Amino acid sequence: MENYFINYPKNTISSNLTTEILTASRAIEYHKTLPLYQPTPLVSLPNLAQKYYVGNIYVKDESHRFGLNAFKxxxxxxxxxxxxxxxxxxxxxxxxxxxxxxxxxxxxxxxxxxxxxxxxxxxxxxxxxxxxxxxxxxxxxxxxxxxxxxxxxxxxxxxxxxxxxxxxxxxxYEEIPAQIMAGYLTHFQELEDNLHCLPKPKIDIVFLQAGVGSWAGSGIWYYLNRYGSNHPKIIVIEPWESDGILASFKAGKRVIPNCTFNTIMAGLNCGIPSLSAWDIIQSGTDISIKIKDKFAEHAMRELYYPNGNDKRIIAGESGAAGLAGFFAIMTSGDLQLLKEKLEINPTTNILFYNTEGATDLDSFNKIMNQ
The missing domain is CATH 3.40.50.1100 (Rossmann fold)
Known part of the structure; x- marks a missing residue:
């Protein structure tokens, strides 16, 4: 069975409770009142971009969020x-x-x-x-x-x-998950002074990792709401053995995936997609893909042992999953079609989110020392 699904997004989102809450959100104003609030770093990795023959690779590093080592x-x-x-x-x-x-x-x-x-x-x-x-x-x-x-x-x-x-x-049970999704909008909005400018973004592709899909759904809503049909291409990444989004795309409805739920990407190790997130994900995803753990391990090491004078980024297994999906597309022969469909070339600008740092030090150290 193929490990990806090519979607043809509508690029519009139906009005419902979740979209109403997202539209009305003023989460960033609230977050600015909290102790330790500051925008998380946006890191450019020019040497890694050169290694993979793309224009620019950017990583928004959520390991610095509120001292919690993750965006949640x-x-x-x-x-x-x-x-x-x-x-x-x-x-x-x-x-x-x-x-x-x-x-x-x-x-x-x-x-x-x-x-x-x-x-x-x-x-x-x-x-x-x-x-x-x-x-x-x-x-x-x-x-x-x-x-x-x-x-x-x-x-x-x-x-x-x-x-x-x-x-x-x-x-x-939709209002509270929608408020959580609204809270996630803050770190997309933090990029509006640089990459998320108007009328078009300065990125061509964004990779969003997914568990139940609430964070990915929030990101997709943001890009569709801000840019409409001018939004960057959106790739959703999941673990090979926890692929509720991909399984649901293939089934045409929300389903519990038939898999082992055995993955190092613990933050993405979930089952059936969130009801409200699924509607948004269907509307804006270009490609859904599942990846094996080895790609997450490789991505973690690429960030921790940087190329040239690129800045070091400490990423956990789930945090590195977006970049891991990119590596899978760029190096796996069976995914060559996706590379061509995305038109990845030496001028392509790509954004990733490191959604967590080393949240399990034992696992992190083991992977770094392999």
Whole structure:
């Protein structure tokens, strides 16, 4: 079975609750009031671009976000802020996570002076669990995968009266995931003084990695809303063994992928795509592709051991996934068609997002020393 899907996007998004919330978002104004807020760095890697015969490679490095080593604090903090505007007396927030989102919910709950209870799947590493506990949360490990952990968090929140802050949407649970997606808009907007200018962006292709798809959906909404048909080509990347977006494209509807869920890209190790994100992803994705873990490892090493005088970037397994997808396209014979369709050439400008740093140091060090 092919490891990619070529989509023919509509480039327009239907009006619904999620798009209304995204349109009304003023998340960046809220984020600027938070401790440690500053725009994350945009790094140019000219030597890496030369190595792969493209014009420019840019990486927005989210490992510097709020001291959390990942971008997720943008979504969790804004959603909790919006919830508390309406329900200020909530005492406990809850979520399911494979790591970064849970830490972000714990952190955002702490700065709001609230408690957090975080459910994690059985294969969550001690390093990720300890990072969540460091933010003051109670962590409960579930003997199940990501989807089963989400179900447990949902059930326990309803039973105990906790407020669920989940970054995936399902029927009748769409407002909070939409607020999380709205929070993510901040780091796309931070590029409006350089790459995301008007009327056209200074990039030709953007790679967006996906788990449940909320972050990728937020990015796609941003590009379609800002540029319409002038948006850069959008490539969505997933792990080979956790390909809910690709499987859904092939099925023509949201499905749980038939795979092992065994990948080093823990932050992308999810099941069925988020309901609201899926609608947006269908509307703006040019190509959906799944990649093997070896490409993520290669991307991490390329960033950590930079070419020439390029700046070093510390990227985790999920953080490097966008760049990993690019490497797969550029070096895999079976993906030559995608390289041609994307018209990648020595003048092509490409943007990647390093969505996390070394969030599991044991895994990171092992990969760096291979």
């Amino acid at each position: 604090g943008l979504g969790a903090s804004y959603a909790i802020h919006k919830i508390l505007e309406v329900q200020p007396h909530i005492e406990v927030f809850c979520t399911a996570t494979d790591g970064n989102h849970g830490r972000a919910v714990a952190w955002a709950s702490k700065i709001a002076h609230k408690k957090a209870i975080i459910f994690v799947p059985r294969d969550t590493t001690d390093n990720r669990i300890n990072a969540i506990k460091y933010e003051g949360a109670q962590v409960i490990k579930v003997d199940g995968n990501y989807d089963e952990t989400c179900a447990m968090a949902k059930e326990m929140s309803k039973k105990e009266g906790w407020k669920l802050v989940q970054d995936t949407a399902w029927e009748n």
